[in-house]
Amino acid sequence: QVQLQESGPGLVKPSDTLSLTCTVSGGSISPYYWSWIRQSPGKGLEWIGYIYYGGSTNYNPSLKSRVSISVDTSKNQFSLKLNSVTAADTAVYYCARYQQYFQHWGPGTLVTVSS
């Protein structure tokens, strides 16, 4: 059974870059797609983007100018970077296996943007 675990700082300062990593265990990161989703009280569930194990990506246009997702197959990990964050980026961030829908999710990690 594949398991996912998010990791990274829980507090980020405004205008800084939010960086999170998702570690996949119980299975290989290939040949699948992997995604980041966030959830905030104000905006609900929001799909951020996905990456194929080979490296191709697709991002939500609402975040495209600030987001980057990368993959490290040797570590069975993929990562999220979101730059120029504001308080509106405060949310629980989830990583998930993407099959157009999302069957396997990490437990989520709360990231707060505050000085």
Place this chain on the structure above:
Amino acid sequence: EIVLTQSPGTLSLFPGERAILSCRASQSVSSSYLAWYQQKPGQPPRLLIYGASSRATDIPDRFSGSGSGTDFTLTISRLEPEDFAVYYCQQYGDSPRTFGQGTKVEIQ
């Protein structure tokens, strides 16, 4: 982008009753590419239904999905205590992938 509107916002029911949840899309969802999730406090969403009507692995048959085009329904035939939660729909027929705002099913 496709906007998904779920109704009602909250559904207050007794255990054993039937729950009917609605998800309406702002434009047609191609090939019935619609999924339903259940979320409990402090947990990630759990996939229930994909392809509008196919149950995910290990999902009890009291959960069923139906619909096409712009109107979709999740039915829980007989509510069990563990079914009281928030339910979300999600479309994957168009990019960006989008979610509804959720329906809370609470114990009356």
